[in-house]
Amino acid sequence: MIRIVESKIDREEIVQSVATPESGAIATFDGTVRNHAREKPVTHLHYEAFPEMALKELEKIRAEAMQRWPLNGMAIVHRVGRMEIGESSVFIAVSSAHRKDAFEACRFAIDTLKTTVPIWKKEHYQDGEVWIEGYGQ
Amino acid sequence: MLKVRFFASLKDLVGESELEMQLEQETSVRKIFQQLGTRFPEIKKYESIMLIAVNMEYADLDATVTPGDEVCFFPPVSGGAR
Numbered sequence: 001m002i003r004i005v006e007s008k009i010d011r012e013e014i015v016q017s018v019a020t021p022e023s024g025a026i027a028t029f030d031g032t033v034r035n036h037a038r039e040k041p042v043t044h045l046h047y048e049a050f051p052e053m054a055l056k057e058l059e060k061i062r063a064e065a066m067q068r069w070p071l072n073g074m075a076i077v078h079r080v081g082r083m084e085i086g087e088s089s090v091f092i093a094v095s096s097a098h099r100k101d102a103f104e105a106c107r108f109a110i111d112t113l114k115t116t117v118p119i120w121k122k123e124h125y126q127d128g129e130v131w132i133e134g135y136g137q
Numbered sequence: 138m139l140k141v142r143f144f145a146s147l148k149d150l151v152g153e154s155e156l157e158m159q160l161e162q163e164t165s166v167r168k169i170f171q172q173l174g175t176r177f178p179e180i181k182k183y184e185s186i187m188l189i190a191v192n193m194e195y196a197d198l199d200a201t202v203t204p205g206d207e208v209c210f211f212p213p214v215s216g217g218a219r
Contacts, residue, residue, distance in 0.1 A: 050144050050209060053193040116195075118188070118214055120145035131146040133186075133212040 001075035002058045004051050004119075009079050009088040018073030023095035027102035029110045031090040033083045037132075043124050047080045047089055050118040054078065057117040061109050065094070068108070069101040076109060078119055089121075138204060139169065144211035147187065150179045160204045166191065167198040169208060180210070187212060 001017040015026055033045050062074045072095040079089050092109050096102040121132045139160040143151045151173075158169065166189055174181045189196050190209040202208055 048145055050142075050190075050211065053190055053209070056193055115214060118144065118190070118209075118211055120212065120214060122145075131149075131212065133146060133214075 001077065002055060002062060003077045004049050004054055005077060005079050006081045007079075009077055009091045011088065011091055014075045014077055014091050014093045017075045018093045018095040020072045020095060022097060023072045024097050025099035025102040026093055026095045027099065027106040028094075029090075029092040029106050030088050031110070033085050033087050033089060035085045037123055040125050042085070043126060044085065045083045045089065046122040046124065046129075047078070047083065048120050048122070049078065049080045051080075054117050054119055058113070061112050061116070064112075065105045065108055069096065069105040071096045071101060071105055074105065074109065076113065078113075078117070080119070139202060140207040141169070141173070142207065142209040144209065146212050147180060147183060147210050150183075151177050160202070163201055163203045165198065166196060166200045166202055166208060169202060170198060170210070173210075183210070183212065188214070 001014060011030065015028060018026060035042055058076050062076065065071060065074050075093045077091050083089055092106055094102045094106045094109065122129055123132055139158045140155060141158055142155040148154050170184065188211050189198065191200050191202055192207055
C-alpha cells in the first residue's frame with residue numbers, strides 16, 4: 001500500500017496490509033503533528049504534495065527496501081492538507097520474519113522519504129505561517 | 138510548448154502553480170529558469186537550493202528539455218530533525 005491521502009490515516013488498515021503468516025515482526029513509524037517548533041507554539045500544519053511524483057518516489061523507496069532487506073511487506077501512507085496537533089501525517093508499516101530487518105527498513109523508509117519525496121510542510125502559528133523546507137531550517 | 142509547475146514556497150512566489158512556455162526546440166533547464174527569472178525575479182534566490190524534476194524524475198539545471206516536457210521547480214522537501 002503506497003498512498004497519498006487527504007483524510008485521516010487509518011493506522012490499523014495499514015498494519016493489516018503488511019501482515020502475513022510468515023512475519024514475526026511488524027515495525028511501524030507514526031509521524032505526528034507536534035505542538036511546537038522553533039521555540040514557538042504550532043497551531044496546526046498544512047502539507048502539500050506533488051502527488052504523482054510523490055507516489056513514484058514512495059514506490060522507489062519500497063522497491064529499494066524490499067531489495068535490501070528480507071521483508072514481507074512495506075506500506076507507506078502520507079496525508080496532505082490541514083492536520084491538527086497529534087494527528088498522523090505519515091504512517092509506515094514494515095513486516096519481516098525477524099524484528100531487526102523490519103526496524104532497519106522502517107528507519108530507512110522514513111529517513112529517505114524526508115529527503116526525496118516531494119511533500120512540503122507549512123507550520124501555522126498564532127501570528128503567521130511558514131514553509132519548512134529542507135534540513136536544518 | 139513546455140509545461141512548468143511550481144510547488145510550496147516557489148508556487149507562492151510565482152503566484153500560480155503552473156504555466157506554459159513557448160518552446161520550439163531542445164534547450165536546457167537553466168535557460169528556462171533564466172527566462173522565468175526575468176518574469177519572476179524573486180525565484181532567482183532559489184537557484185542554488187531548489188529541486189528540479191523533468192517529467193517527474195529529478196534533474197538539474199544542465200538537463201535537456203524538449204517540447205512537450207513538464208519541468209517542475211520546488212524547494213527542498215520537508216526534512217525535519219532526526
